[in-house]
Amino acid sequence: MDKLLIAKSEPLWNxxxxxxxxxxxxxxxxxxxxxxxxxxxxxxxxxMIFMHAVMAQSWNVIAGFSGQISLGHGAxxxxxxxxxxxxxxxxxxxPWISIFLGMIVSGIAAVLIxxxxxxxxxxxxxxxTLLIGISFQIIFQRWEWVGAASGVWVPMTSGxxxxxxxxxxxxxxxxxxxxxxxxxxxxxxxxxxxSKLGYRLRAVRDDPQAALSLCINVSNYKIIAxxxxxxxxxxxxxxxxxxxxIIDPDRVFNIEISIIVLLITVLGGIGNVWGPIVGAAILIxxxxxxxxxxxxxxxxxxxxxxxxxxxxxxxxxxxxxISFFPKNILERKKQR
Amino acid sequence: MKILSVENLSRSFxxxxxxxxxxxxxxxxxxxxxxxxNGAGKSTLFDLITxxxxxxxxxxxxxxxxxxxxxPDKISxxxxxxxxxxxxxxADQTLLENVMIGSFVKEDNIKKARDKAxxxxxxxxxxxxxxxxxxxxxxxQRKRLEMARxxxxxxxxxxxxxxxxxxxxxxxxxxxxxxxxLKKSGVTIITIEHNINIIMEISDNILALDQGKRIAYGTxxxxxxxxxxIDSYLGTVDAT
Numbered sequence: 001m002d003k004l005l006i007a008k009s010e011p012l013w014n015x016x017x018x019x020x021x022x023x024x025x026x027x028x029x030x031x032x033x034x035x036x037x038x039x040x041x042x043x044x045x046x047x048m049i050f051m052h053a054v055m056a057q058s059w060n061v062i063a064g065f066s067g068q069i070s071l072g073h074g075a076x077x078x079x080x081x082x083x084x085x086x087x088x089x090x091x092x093x094x095p096w097i098s099i100f101l102g103m104i105v106s107g108i109a110a111v112l113i114x115x116x117x118x119x120x121x122x123x124x125x126x127x128x129t130l131l132i133g134i135s136f137q138i139i140f141q142r143w144e145w146v147g148a149a150s151g152v153w154v155p156m157t158s159g160x161x162x163x164x165x166x167x168x169x170x171x172x173x174x175x176x177x178x179x180x181x182x183x184x185x186x187x188x189x190x191x192x193x194x195s196k197l198g199y200r201l202r203a204v205r206d207d208p209q210a211a212l213s214l215c216i217n218v219s220n221y222k223i224i225a226x227x228x229x230x231x232x233x234x235x236x237x238x239x240x241x242x243x244x245x246i247i248d249p250d251r252v253f254n255i256e257i258s259i260i261v262l263l264i265t266v267l268g269g270i271g272n273v274w275g276p277i278v279g280a281a282i283l284i285x286x287x288x289x290x291x292x293x294x295x296x297x298x299x300x301x302x303x304x305x306x307x308x309x310x311x312x313x314x315x316x317x318x319x320x321x322i323s324f325f326p327k328n329i330l331e332r333k334k335q336r
Numbered sequence: 337m338k339i340l341s342v343e344n345l346s347r348s349f350x351x352x353x354x355x356x357x358x359x360x361x362x363x364x365x366x367x368x369x370x371x372x373x374n375g376a377g378k379s380t381l382f383d384l385i386t387x388x389x390x391x392x393x394x395x396x397x398x399x400x401x402x403x404x405x406x407x408p409d410k411i412s413x414x415x416x417x418x419x420x421x422x423x424x425x426x427a428d429q430t431l432l433e434n435v436m437i438g439s440f441v442k443e444d445n446i447k448k449a450r451d452k453a454x455x456x457x458x459x460x461x462x463x464x465x466x467x468x469x470x471x472x473x474x475x476x477q478r479k480r481l482e483m484a485r486x487x488x489x490x491x492x493x494x495x496x497x498x499x500x501x502x503x504x505x506x507x508x509x510x511x512x513x514x515x516x517x518l519k520k521s522g523v524t525i526i527t528i529e530h531n532i533n534i535i536m537e538i539s540d541n542i543l544a545l546d547q548g549k550r551i552a553y554g555t556x557x558x559x560x561x562x563x564x565x566i567d568s569y570l571g572t573v574d575a576t
Contacts, residue, residue, distance in 0.1 A: 004458045007466060008451050196440045196449070203426055203437045210424035212408035213386065213417065214489055215441045271428075 013194065030179055034172050041292075043171040047243070049284045050182040051236050055257070056264035056276035057189050058232035063262070064271035065198065066225035067205030068118065069126040072133020074257030076106045076230040078140065080237025081252040085152040085245075088164070095165040099238040103231045110230035114223040121208075130255075137253035151248025154241065165242040174243055181239065185232055190273050192228070201225050205271075263306050267313050269320025278321045283309075338399075339364040339493055339524045345384055345394035354380040356548040358394070362493070362541075367515070367525045369539030371532070371559075373569055376545040378528045379421050382495050385526075386418050387411040398493070413441070417491030419482040421498050421528070425470035431457060431481055432466040438488025453488060460484045460514060476507035483514065487523070494518065496527040500534055512538060532570065536560065544569060 034043060055077065062068050083102030087093040093101075117128050141149045160167045167173040192198045200221055203211040208218045241247045260283075268279025287302040294301050317323050340362040347355045355377045362368045370378050383389035385396050387408040396404045403411050412418075426434050435453035443449040457463050460480040465473060470481060479499055486494055499515065500508045508531070515538055519525055529535040535542060535556070542559040544552040546569065552562040559565055 003463045004454060007454045007458075007463055012447060012450060194446070196444060196446070199433065199437050199440060202429060202433075206426035206428055207424045209388070210420070210426065210485075211437075212388070213412050213420075214438050214485065215409050215413040216437075217407070217409045 027183060031176075034175055040171055043175050045285060045288050047171065047174055047178045048288060049280045050178040051240060052260065052264055052284050053276050053280035054182055054185045055233055055236050055261045056268065056280055057185055057273075058229045058236075059261040060265045060270065060273075060276050061189060061192070061201075061232065062225050062229035064265060064275070065193070065201040065205060066222055068121075068222055068225070069129075069262075070226075070229070071126050071130035071258050071262070072136070072255075073129070073229070073233055073261055074253055074255060075133045075136040076110070076233035077237035077240070077257050078136055078249070078253035079106045079109060079230075080234030081241040081247045082140070082146055082152065082237075083234070084165075084238040085154050085241045085247050086146055088154060089152055094163055095238060095242050096163070099235050102234040102238045106230040106234035107227045110227040111223060114226040118219055118222040118226065130258075133253070133255055133258050137249050137255070140249035140253055147248070149249060151246065151251070152241075154245040154247075156245060165239075166245070174239075178239060181235060186273065186277070189232070193273050197221075197224070202271075260306075263310060265320075267306075267309060267321055269322030272320065272322050274325075275320050275322045278325075282321065337364045338362065340385070340526070341395075341397040342381075342385065343395045343397070345381070345396065346392045347380060347384055347389060348392055353548045355384060358545070358548075358550045360543050360550065360553050362524060362526060364492075364524050365519070365522060366540035367519055367527065367538050369535035369542040369556075370526060370528045370545065371530075371535055371542060371565075371569060372545035372551075375547070377548040378545055379497055380548075381545070382418060382497055382526075382528065385411075386416060386495060412489060412491075415490070415492040416495065417486035417489050417493070418495040419479070419486055419497055419499065421501070423475070423478050423482060425473075425478050425481050425485075427471040428469065430467050430469055431462060431473065431477075431484075434470055434481055435484045435488050438485040441489040453484075456484045456487050459487070459517070461510070474507075476503040476511065479503060479511065480514065483518070487518070491523060493524045493526070496525060498528050498530065500529065500531050508534070 033046065038046070059070065059073050062070050080102040083105055084095040084098040087098040087101065088095055113132055117125060117132070120128055140146060146152065156168065157164045157166045160169055160173070200211070200216050203214065203216055204218050204221045211218055237252055241252070264279035264283050265276050267283060268277065269275025283306060286305050290302040290305065313320060338361045343359050345355050345358045346353070358381065370381065372378050380389060384391050387403070387406050387410070391404055394404070395402055398414055398416060401414070403414065426437065432450070432453055435456055436449050439449040439452040439456070443452055454463070454466065457466050460483055462477060462480055462484070465477060470478060473481060483496065483499065496515070500511050503511065512534055515525065515527065539556055541554065542556055543550065544559060544562070544565045551564045551568060552559055554562070560570070
């Protein structure tokens with residue numbers, strides 16, 4: 001058969017049934033997991049893994065897909081957190097609605113920040129985003145209307161309430177809510193990576209000059225990536241606020257959030273849809289266990305361990321931990 | 337019918353006049369070769385036409401439309417493709433993905449964009465390398481990749497910057513054949529070349545630049561006999 005015809009007859013994506021079964025099996029396992037007698041700590045651990053994996057995936061969209069290193073992504077997490085808590089406390093709006101309002105506000109903030117900032121590139125963009133992230137924290141610390149430095153205390157419902165998104169008797173509902181967001185986000189980002197938009201974002205990342213020659217408006221595509229990324233981050237802030245019910249600027253606009261999502265993505269594998277899952281699954285347990293054994297914030301030992309692992313990864317596995325997996329399992333098959 | 341008209345184009349960088357009052361026209365379906373010594377302003381001319389560098393003075397017309405001052409993405413979407421002197425492949429993507437990014441300009445459907453990209457890759461004779469990452473390809477193959485990627489936007493005019501530069505002698509005839517094949521497919525081409533034999537063989541007209549100025553414009557035969565071109569670029573040995 002003609003070589004061109006053979007090439008055209010190849011499937012667009014890797015449709016290996018074993019991989020589909022593996023992913024399907026993992027999803028079933030994650031849904032079944034709480035019924036294997038997971039105690040409250042393990043449910044919390046899994047919730048934190050799901051949450052951080054989604055946050056890292058958000059960062060992966062802007063940094064991994066479009067190549068812009070944002071160091072202030074925590075701002076969108078904070079916006080999401082304040083959207084649900086503040087709107088519930090002030091106006092009684094159900095968090096289910098304000099999750100989406102938080103996404104919209106984050107998206108608008110990303111446009112407003114993105115238009116002037118994305119004219120910058122490389123280190124300058126990174127520094128500017130870092131300052132934007134810090135400035136959000138400072139603004140909210142002084143903004144009386146949203147509780148200033150004391151933040152927002154969400155009044156507890158008398159019992160479990162799906163409408164108010166509050167569960168006091170068990171963490172299991174939170175587990176499933178975070179899991180569903182986690183699966184939906186990964187599915188959407190997986191679709192994005194295989195879409196025309198995904199291809200164009202990677203072109204912007206790899207060589208903006210060449211992308212321009214292919215009718216790609218680089219600035220617009222950077223803003224699109226920034227908006228998508230912000231809109232993925234915001235719901236995690238909203239759900240986290242409902243999970244802990246007390247938010248303040250130091251907690252939800254903390255620069256550490258921006259750094260951790262970066263670390264998870266780089267360690268897992270930047271630019272790869274699966275990287276944030278692997279990164280979160282390894283780093284979050286380290287963080288949580290160091291908190292248990294060393295108390296409080298983990299005595300920053302978790303950050304020391306992160307740093308150590310990061311150095312090892314940069315030296316030996318610059319493509320991240322995901323590179324330990326055979327390429328044809330997780331990526332489109334690259335036939336040689 | 338003229339596809340491109342350049343009128344009094346000028347651009348300075350500091351005190352250096354990279355392009356100084358350059359004018360010429362290109363007829364549809366022809367190949368214009370651009371020659372000149374290093375620093376003559378050939379690549380700057382490409383950057384001015386494609387919007388990568390803003391003009392100080394002058395006008396660039398594409399068919400009847402004034403495209404001076406438009407951004408590169410707008411100019412490419414009008415149907416002007418280009419390759420780069422310093423190659424710019426999307427290194428971490430496969431050859432197929434590189435070309436698909438181009439074919440998405442005219443095609444939204446992924447399968448159709450993929451199939452179109454494959455046809456172009458076949459046209460540039462690299463079908464067996466389609467799943468190789470761009471960074472794994474040789475210089476000659478990357479030049480073909482850039483041509484394929486530019487062709488994928490279905491350009492009416494294609495600007496190629498030193499297609500045969502930096503590749504081994506064995507690869508050159510294939511690239512020359514490819515340029516001829518491209519012309520046959522109806523694409524108008526402007527090509528910068530240092531290899532004078534190639535430029536004489538493939539061009540319908542030649543524009544000669546020196547120190548940012550147009551020193552000659554004409555058919556290969558006219559250029560070969562032009563005294564100023566001989567003095568500044570061809571030299572007496574090549575001219576005989």
